[in-house]
Amino acid sequence: MSAVLDERADPGKAASAALAALVHIALAILLVYGIRWQTRSPEAVEVELVRAMPSPPAPAAVAPPAPEPAPPPKLEPKPEPKPEPKPAPPAKPDIALKEKEKPKPKPEPKPEPKPETKPAPDKASRQLMTDVLKRETAQIEARKAEQELAAIKAAQSASARSKATADYIGKIKGKIKGNLVLPPDIRGNPEAIFDVVQLPSGEILSVKLKKSSGHAAYDSAIERAILKSSPLPKPEQGDLFSRALELKFRPLEE
Numbered sequence: 337m338s339a340v341l342d343e344r345a346d347p348g349k350a351a352s353a354a355l356a357a358l359v360h361i362a363l364a365i366l367l368v369y370g371i372r373w374q375t376r377s378p379e380a381v382e383v384e385l386v387r388a389m390p391s392p393p394a395p396a397a398v399a400p401p402a403p404e405p406a407p408p409p410k411l412e413p414k415p416e417p418k419p420e421p422k423p424a425p426p427a428k429p430d431i432a433l434k435e436k437e438k439p440k441p442k443p444e445p446k447p448e449p450k451p452e453t454k455p456a457p458d459k460a461s462r463q464l465m466t467d468v469l470k471r472e473t474a475q476i477e478a479r480k481a482e483q484e485l486a487a488i489k490a491a492q493s494a495s496a497r498s499k500a501t502a503d504y505i506g507k508i509k510g511k512i513k514g515n516l517v518l519p520p521d522i523r524g525n526p527e528a529i530f531d532v533v534q535l536p537s538g539e540i541l542s543v544k545l546k547k548s549s550g551h552a553a554y555d556s557a558i559e560r561a562i563l564k565s566s567p568l569p570k571p572e573q574g575d576l577f578s579r580a581l582e583l584k585f586r587p588l589e590e
Contacts, residue, residue: 500572504571508565509583511569515560519557525587528545528584529583529585530546531580532562532582534579536577538570545559558585
């Protein structure tokens with residue numbers, strides 16, 4: 337009774353006693369089993385080795401078809417940036433003006449060339465030079481004389497040809513005037529010019545009035561006289577013949 341009263345009076349002590357009793361019981365059990373485990377011989381354990389069968393190879397994974405590449409997006413051309421105007425380079429100071437002009441070195445006087453002294457020619461060389469000079473002078477004078485003679489001959493030939501031509505035209509005009517009948521009413525001394533075309537035999541092919549005298553009757557009389565004079569006289573020299581002739585007429589011409 338007194339014990340019950342004590343437990344009720346102090347419940348903490350009862351719990352402590354119970355816990356101590358449980359600890360002692362657990363220690364006793366551990367001791368008993370520990371002694372038995374050490375005194376019992378270990379039992380043999382049979383182990384059967386079994387070769388493990390190789391597992392079948394895993395099927396090769398089929399790679400899914402690669403998706404078609406998407407077309408690249410069209411890039412719109414970006415507007416080119418306008419080049420910024422470059423700043424003008426700063427004006428360089430004129431250093432040449434600031435620097436003092438350096439005095440130019442005086443040119444050194446060039447030595448005067450000495451005249452070359454030519455050896456004096458001997459007597460034989462002087463004689464040879466004199467002979468050559470004489471020959472050249474004689475040739476020049478001979479050529480000059482030949483040119484003057486040729487000019488004289490050309491002038492004489494031209495004069496003779498001119499005289500022969502004048503004689504040839506005079507013969508033609510003389511024959512025409514022999515067939516000319518002057519009109520009675522002509523006055524003064526007018527000039528009429530005719531172009532005449534002839535054959536080498538002197539036969540006249542055509543007569544054309546080139547310049548009128550101003551008197552129609554006189555012009556007609558001359559034309560009739562020319563046609564009546566065919567064939568015309570031939571020149572004494574064959575090279576003086578001319579197919580086309582220009583004939584001038586005046587009524588008072590001898």
